[in-house]
Amino acid sequence: MPDALVAQDLRKHYGPTWALKGVDLRIGEGELVGLLGPNGAGKSTFVKIVCGLVRPSGGSFAVSGSFGYLAELFRFPDWLSADEVLVLHQKLAGSSGGARERADLLELVGLTEFSERRVAAMSKGMQQRLGIAQAMIGDPRLLLLDEPTSALDPAGRRTVRELLETLRSRGVAVLLNSHLLSEIELVCDRVAIIARGELVAAGTPDELSRSGGVEVDTGRGTRQFPRATREDIPAIVRELVEAGDDVYEIRLVRSTLEDTYLEVVGGR
Amino acid sequence: MRGAWIIAGFALRESLRKRVFVVVALLTVAFLGLYALGTWQISQESGQWAPDDGIEGDVIAGATLLGLSMFATLFLGAILAVFLTLSAVRGDAERGLLQPMIVRPLSRGTFLLGRYIAAASVCAAYVIAVFLAAVVITNAFIGWWPDRLLVPALELGAAVAVIAALALAGSVVLSSTANGIAVFMIFGAGLTAGLLGQIAEPEALNSETLENVSRTASWILPFEALYLSALSAVTADTVGFTRFAINLGPFGGAESFGVLLGPFVLAYVATIGAAALWAFKRRDL
Numbered sequence: 001m002p003d004a005l006v007a008q009d010l011r012k013h014y015g016p017t018w019a020l021k022g023v024d025l026r027i028g029e030g031e032l033v034g035l036l037g038p039n040g041a042g043k044s045t046f047v048k049i050v051c052g053l054v055r056p057s058g059g060s061f062a063v064s065g066s067f068g069y070l071a072e073l074f075r076f077p078d079w080l081s082a083d084e085v086l087v088l089h090q091k092l093a094g095s096s097g098g099a100r101e102r103a104d105l106l107e108l109v110g111l112t113e114f115s116e117r118r119v120a121a122m123s124k125g126m127q128q129r130l131g132i133a134q135a136m137i138g139d140p141r142l143l144l145l146d147e148p149t150s151a152l153d154p155a156g157r158r159t160v161r162e163l164l165e166t167l168r169s170r171g172v173a174v175l176l177n178s179h180l181l182s183e184i185e186l187v188c189d190r191v192a193i194i195a196r197g198e199l200v201a202a203g204t205p206d207e208l209s210r211s212g213g214v215e216v217d218t219g220r221g222t223r224q225f226p227r228a229t230r231e232d233i234p235a236i237v238r239e240l241v242e243a244g245d246d247v248y249e250i251r252l253v254r255s256t257l258e259d260t261y262l263e264v265v266g267g268r
Numbered sequence: 269m270r271g272a273w274i275i276a277g278f279a280l281r282e283s284l285r286k287r288v289f290v291v292v293a294l295l296t297v298a299f300l301g302l303y304a305l306g307t308w309q310i311s312q313e314s315g316q317w318a319p320d321d322g323i324e325g326d327v328i329a330g331a332t333l334l335g336l337s338m339f340a341t342l343f344l345g346a347i348l349a350v351f352l353t354l355s356a357v358r359g360d361a362e363r364g365l366l367q368p369m370i371v372r373p374l375s376r377g378t379f380l381l382g383r384y385i386a387a388a389s390v391c392a393a394y395v396i397a398v399f400l401a402a403v404v405i406t407n408a409f410i411g412w413w414p415d416r417l418l419v420p421a422l423e424l425g426a427a428v429a430v431i432a433a434l435a436l437a438g439s440v441v442l443s444s445t446a447n448g449i450a451v452f453m454i455f456g457a458g459l460t461a462g463l464l465g466q467i468a469e470p471e472a473l474n475s476e477t478l479e480n481v482s483r484t485a486s487w488i489l490p491f492e493a494l495y496l497s498a499l500s501a502v503t504a505d506t507v508g509f510t511r512f513a514i515n516l517g518p519f520g521g522a523e524s525f526g527v528l529l530g531p532f533v534l535a536y537v538a539t540i541g542a543a544a545l546w547a548f549k550r551r552d553l
Contacts, residue, residue: 014552051371053553069371074364079285091274092372134368 002064003028004142004173005050011058012045012197019045021197022059027142030171032164034184037194038265043177044072046194047146050175065141066093070131072146072177078120082111082130085119086137093138105133108166110159124151132160136167143167146177161187185209185257195265208260212253219246271374275382280390283352292348296398299344303337304405311409330412331503331514335522337402338424338502342495343455345395345428350451352387353435359444361553376548380436380541387432392425399424415505420498426533427494431455433537434491437544440551458492461485465496465523486525490533493525500524 005027012020020042027033037043048054050061051069076085086102095101106112109129119127128151135143149157157180164187167174178184184191185205193201193208201208213226214233218240225236230252240247283289310329357380360366370379399421407413414420434454438447465482468475486493499522503514 048553051367053367053371055550055552066373067371069368071364071367074368076368077282077285077365079282088274088278089368089372092271092369092374094373131368 004031004065004067005061005063005175007046007050007059007061009059010046010049010056010061012042012049012054013057018197020049020056020059023194023197023199025192025199025202027173027175029141030168030173032168032174032176032187032189034188034191035175035177035194036179036181036184036191036261041194041265042197043194044146047144047175047177051144063142066138067142067144068135068137068140069144070128070135070146070148072150074131076119076127076130076134079118081116081118082106082122082133083115085130085134089134089137095138097137097139101137105136108136108163109133125153125156128152129156129159132163141171141173143172143174144177145174147179148176149178149180149183157183181258181261191257193261193264200264201260205257209254209257212255215251215253216240216247217249217251219248269378271372271378272382272385275369275374275379276386276389279352279356279383279386283386283390288348288351292344292351292394295344295347296394299340300398300401300405303333303340303402304409307333307405307409326410326412327503327506328514330406330410331414331506333410334402334406334414334502335499335514337406338399338420338495338499341395341398341402342424342427342491344398345391345424346431346452346455348394349387349391349428349432350435350448352390353383353432353439354447354451355444356383356387356436356439357548357551358439358442359447361551362443367553370553377545380440380545380548384433384436384541387436388429391428391432395424395428396421414502416501419501423494423498423501426530427491427498430491430494430533430537433540433544437540437547440544440547454489455491457485458489458495461489461492462496483523487532490529490536493529494533496522497525497529 003026005025007023007025009022009024010020011018011022023042023046025033025046035043035046045054047069049056050063051067053071080088083102083106086105089095090097090101097104102115103112106115109132111126111129111133114122114126117126119130122130128148132145132148135145149160152160161183164174164176168189176184176188188205190202190204191208192199213224214228214230214236216223216225216236223240223245225232228236233250233252237247237250310333355363357366370376400417403414403417431451435447435451438450442450461482464478465486467473468478468482486496501524503522504524506514
């Protein structure tokens with residue numbers, strides 16, 4: 001099965017300003033990839049290029065199969081009901097899912113009882129959930145979500161997280177563009193960090209949460225071994241005991257994704 | 269093409285829900301009511317129109333009133349065309365309404381075509397209906413039928429279809445307000461061209477230069493050429509002193525633009541559409 005998305009050397013400039021300076025990214029079948037970066041880093045531009053909303057200045061990309069998209073800033077016609085929004089997008093997407101698909105999607109995003117409610121009467125969070133349902137019409141192979149939880153309360157965010165887990169289990173690839181590191185860390189298989197239009201780091205959350213050494217509480221206080229890894233712990237303990245220290249506790253120190261993020265984007 | 273019909277259906281429903289039609293319907297009822305009242309008032313003076321010296325009073329009154337009503341009909345049609353299209357692209361993109369639709373397997377050309385089908389068909393049907401209503405009112409009170417019925421009706425319909433094309437193309441590059449202003453200014457420029465043609469007539473300034481300016485401007489803005497051609501068709505068979513008297517009214521600038529007008533309008537709308545699509549394809553949303 002080919003990758004759901006392959007982007008190579010993707011570039012975009014607006015006049016003299018480069019929004020993307022050559023980004024490579026692959027998203028495999030059913031893979032959940034988080035796209036992180038500060039405001040203006042080029043994340044939304046990347047997603048919009050893949051959707052066809054923005055023309056790239058260079059590079060190439062290929063999407064295998066259909067995709068769904070939820071824009072960061074979007075609105076649905078406020079005179080349509082939730083169900084009518086989905087009907088319109090079913091028609092546009094050529095989906096034959098009918099009422100069953102709409103009911104399933106509304107249930108998935110927790111809007112079953114609001115199917116006849118007009119968009120004008122929906123809260124921002126409900127509209128966001130409707131937007132996610134809309135993006136999933138036609139059973140897309142790739143879902144591009146640009147800040148899908150920006151207007152959601154904690155319960156809504158949890159719903160989206162559970163939704164993403166469900167999608168992964170169904171083999172749907174997801175590119176999740178978000179500012180919320182904790183969210184990305186919780187659900188994503190891989191993380192890509194973009195800063196100043198460049199991909200500055202990529203890997204699994206574990207790979208990006210690098211080892212920060214080992215701390216050992218001994219009878220003579222806390223000893224730090226900043227270059228040590230998990231594999232070094234038995235030798236460290238043996239040395240300390242042979243030297244006459246009492247060992248009470250050992251901790252593997254890890255830098256968080258946030259530490260890595262701030263480091264690579266130049267936040268500190 | 270299926271996508272274009274979906275978008276056209278959506279645009280029509282949007283117009284109904286936004287009550288654009290309600291506003292236009294109210295304006296239309298007010299216009300036709302006042303037109304009927306005015307026509308009735310004129311008909312009360314019919315005793316003074318007894319054929320005398322070759323002047324056919326009912327023809328002059330009927331044609332003059334219908335000519336004025338055609339101007340109002342075109343204006344109402346232009347309002348409808350502008351309000352149906354002024355924010356179709358850039359305005360909706362700025363509000364975030366366009367993006368969810370345009371990422372579907374729907375080309376930008378299909379989207380534009382759908383919006384145009386909706387706007388042009390509604391506007392054309394509207395002006396044809398209002399024109400025919402005015403014709404019936406005129407006949408009911410004055411007892412006069414225009415010399416041609418189908419041709420002027422179709423030409424008025426085509427005129428608003430041209431305005432809809434200009435407004436839709438404008439929506440690609442201009443914000444809603446700017447587009448509305450620009451299209452009404454273009455509409456005004458067309459009317460001015462017609463007025464120039466009217467005062468260039470032998471009965472007025474008799475200026476060949478002004479006539480050329482008017483004719484050229486009417487080709488550049490063919491909704492005006494269609495309007496003048498429709499006016500011309502209404503009294504196509506009227507001659508003599510009655511013709512002279514009619515020319516003193518709104519029919520002064522009326523003229524036929526020949527058989528090439530139809531193909532030219534088709535090519536014009538296609539060119540506007542191609543230019544709009546070219547700009548739309550280059551627009552980042």
